[in-house]
Amino acid sequence: MYVFKLLKFALQNIFRNRMRSLLTSLGIIIGVCSVIVMVAIGQGSQNMIEAQLESMGTNMLMIYSMRRGPGQRSINRLTKNDIEKIRNESSYIQAVSGIVQRSYTVVGGESNWSTRVVGANPDYLTIRSWNVESGNFFDEEDIASRNRVAVLGKTVVKNLFGNDDPIGQSIRIRTTHFRVIGVLESVGAGGMGDDQDDVIIVPLDTAMARLNKTRSLDSIYISVIRKEYMSNAQREAEAILKESHGIRASDDPDFEIMNMADIIAAASATSQTLTNLLAAIAGVSLLVGGIGIMNIMLVSVTERTREIGIRMSVGARRSDILMQFLLESLILSLMGGIIGILLAFGIGSLLSLTGMPFAMNPIIILIAVIFAGLVGIFFGFYPARKAAGLYPIDALRYE
Numbered sequence: 001m002y003v004f005k006l007l008k009f010a011l012q013n014i015f016r017n018r019m020r021s022l023l024t025s026l027g028i029i030i031g032v033c034s035v036i037v038m039v040a041i042g043q044g045s046q047n048m049i050e051a052q053l054e055s056m057g058t059n060m061l062m063i064y065s066m067r068r069g070p071g072q073r074s075i076n077r078l079t080k081n082d083i084e085k086i087r088n089e090s091s092y093i094q095a096v097s098g099i100v101q102r103s104y105t106v107v108g109g110e111s112n113w114s115t116r117v118v119g120a121n122p123d124y125l126t127i128r129s130w131n132v133e134s135g136n137f138f139d140e141e142d143i144a145s146r147n148r149v150a151v152l153g154k155t156v157v158k159n160l161f162g163n164d165d166p167i168g169q170s171i172r173i174r175t176t177h178f179r180v181i182g183v184l185e186s187v188g189a190g191g192m193g194d195d196q197d198d199v200i201i202v203p204l205d206t207a208m209a210r211l212n213k214t215r216s217l218d219s220i221y222i223s224v225i226r227k228e229y230m231s232n233a234q235r236e237a238e239a240i241l242k243e244s245h246g247i248r249a250s251d252d253p254d255f256e257i258m259n260m261a262d263i264i265a266a267a268s269a270t271s272q273t274l275t276n277l278l279a280a281i282a283g284v285s286l287l288v289g290g291i292g293i294m295n296i297m298l299v300s301v302t303e304r305t306r307e308i309g310i311r312m313s314v315g316a317r318r319s320d321i322l323m324q325f326l327l328e329s330l331i332l333s334l335m336g337g338i339i340g341i342l343l344a345f346g347i348g349s350l351l352s353l354t355g356m357p358f359a360m361n362p363i364i365i366l367i368a369v370i371f372a373g374l375v376g377i378f379f380g381f382y383p384a385r386k387a388a389g390l391y392p393i394d395a396l397r398y399e
Contacts, residue, residue: 021332024296027289028336028375029343032368034282036344037351039364042275044357046268059094060127060260061222061234063241066253077245077254078217080204083121085244086222092233095123095223100207100214106200108160108171108180115156117173117200119207120221127223135167135182138203146206151182153197171200176210178202230261279364286371289336290379297329297383322384329380330373337372341365 015021065078083098090096100119105112118124122139125131138149150171157166166180187196208214224233234257242253344360351358 020296021335024293025289025332025336025339027285027292028333028372029289029340031283031286031289032337032340032372033343033347034285035279035368036341036360036365037347038278038282039275040344040348040358040360041351041356042271042278043361044359046271046275047359048357059224059227059230061224061230061237062258062260063220063222063237064218064256064258065216066255078220079215080217082217082241082244083220086220086237086240089240090222090233090236092224092229092236093222094225095126097121097124097127097221098204098217099124099219099221100204100212100217102212104173104211106156106160106171106173108166108169109162109164111160113156113159115153115198115200117202117207117211119202119204119211121204123223124201124221127221130187131185132182133185134165135180137182137201143203143205146209147203148176148178148206148210149181149203150178151184151201152180153184153199154186155195155198156200157183173200173202173211227261230259234259283371286375290333290375293329293332293376294379294383297325297380298386300325300328300383325384326377326380329384330376333372333376333380334369337369340372341369 063078078098080098083096086093087096097120101116103114104117105114106117121143122137125137132151133154135151137151138147141147142149150173152160152166152171160166160171161169166183169180170177171180172178184197184199184201202211222233222237224230238253238257239249241255242249242251245254247253344365348358348360
């Protein structure tokens with residue numbers, strides 16, 4: 001009952017000066033809203049980056065040839081023999097594919113389109129976690145026979161054939177004609193923001209012999225059976241390739257291995273750091289709002305000095321006065337927090353309509369409200385203590 005009476009007095013004093021109370025809470029409103037929005041944008045961006053990187057393949061190792069030195073061309077020693085050696089000797093792989101890729105202007109239907117042409121093994125789909133939407137993917141027989149078949153991404157289909165079915169139709173890459181046997185499901189943007197649907201995949205041997213005129217690979221992609229084996233698989237692949245290239249175990253390799261799990265973790269950590277930085281910057285406005293509350297509460301103590309004296313003279317204890325002003329400060333802060341949350345949801349809805357990544361985190365909302373309440377208590381304590389420390393006689397004589 002005692003607390004409810006104090007709460008009633010606090011609410012009466014707050015709503016007696018509605019505009020001043022709203023302006024007092026403005027700093028808290030902006031602070032809470034800023035923290036929630038900044039964290040939501042950061043979390044949304046982090047989720048988007050992780051999703052884009054994962055769309056490239058999660059349990060994936062990427063092997064590239066090492067450069068000789070700054071400004072020098074690489075000695076590309078990755079070959080088909082390396083693929084077979086890894087496939088036969090590795091204990092952790094699920095799939096392995098050699099990669100050669102170039103950009104070509106492709107002619108098909110009644111149009112032409114500049115796109116990325118990838119030569120790969122049939123395991124490439126497993127490694128990238130891609131699926132064929134219509135038609136089929138090529139197999140080992142197509143690789144061995146160097147068949148001129150191609151699987152198209154959705155962007156290529158749209159630009160070459162429009163709404164027509166491309167299956168069975170012919171496309172020309174340089175001077176070589178390919179028959180379209182499949183269309184990939186849409187994948188979307190990759191980790192670097194590139195369109196992964198803008199691709200044509202052809203058999204590896206066909207690309208090496210008929211298009212690129214090369215005997216070496218640009219890279220080798222490996223899919224590891226389970227995520228926890230990534231480090232072991234990386235060390236094993238390095239040992240296998242060193243042996244294949246005649247490099248001693250103690251010497252530096254002529255290739256480099258990129259671990260997709262490490263890349264995703266590094267990108268996530270970087271994004272989380274930026275999110276925390278944005279939240280910390282936005283959190284400063286909460287402290288500024290707390291200073292505003294303390295300033296107004298001090299003004300309120302001065303304005304209500306006679307009221308405080310009267311209440312003390314009729315039996316109010318110092319603890320009653322202290323608690324009343326603390327409650328007023330806390331209510332102002334919590335009101336600002338609630339309005340800030342509603343404003344953040346409104347801003348989030350608008351940003352979502354523009355396509356900006358936005359992910360509300362209930363935990364952050366709860367933390368923002370609790371922090372706003374703590375700010376109200378912390379900055380309201382001094383004015384409340386000053387009010388409770390007034391002497392009744394001096395307060396009654398105050399004009």
